Amino acid sequence: MAERPEFQSELFKQGKQNRGEVAGMDHLERMLAKADDFSAPIQQLVTEYCWGHVWGRDGQDGRPGLPRKTRSMLNLVMLAALGRGHEFKLHTKGALVNGVTRDEIREIIMQVGIYVGVPAMMESTRLAQEVFAEVDAKK
Known part of the structure; x- marks a missing residue:
């Protein structure tokens, strides 16, 4: 094609x-x-x-920017706040690739709970656990 x-x-x-x-x-x-x-x-x-x-603005070429890990962390917060579950899962996988640890993801989700609400925190927790199970199954 x-x-x-x-x-x-x-x-x-x-x-x-x-x-x-x-x-x-x-x-x-x-x-x-x-x-x-x-x-x-x-x-x-x-x-x-x-x-x-x-995403190309990662600060690596002398231009201002944010590292991928930081962008991934920000995306998780925004997607959790917006209730975009499909994208949250996709970006949770990406966050792991970009060096965000499971402990950091848990802390991000807890922060979401405080500032966005407990339902968003609980849904994000469930979605992150699904991603972790998928990642672990591929090991």
């Missing part, structure tokens, strides 16, 4: 690399393979803007 023209820019390629490293290349390839005329521009936006432009 020929690669879509939307997926050719240098920023897309940088974003694809970042997205694959954090979210997992298998997940990314599935998302891009499903892209059609309707969803390809959305995948392009997410990959270029979120993963290329913003």
Whole structure:
């Protein structure tokens, strides 16, 4: 299958690399393979803007930025607060890849409980446990 023209820019390629490293290349390839005329521009936006432009600002090239670990921790808080369970699980896996420990994830979830609410904390706990079980099953 020929690669879509939307997926050719240098920023897309940088974003694809970042997205694959954090979210997992298998997940990314599935998302891009499903892209059609309707969803390809959305995948392009997410990959270029979120993963290329913003996640690419990691402070490693002299530009200001945040390390991936910090970005992962921030994402967990925001996704828990917004109740975005699917994305929370995806980013919990990514957080582990980016060096966030299970103990740190627990502390993040406890912080969510204080500032967002106990239901968000309990749901995030359940989702994190599902991710941990999936990760452990692959060992």
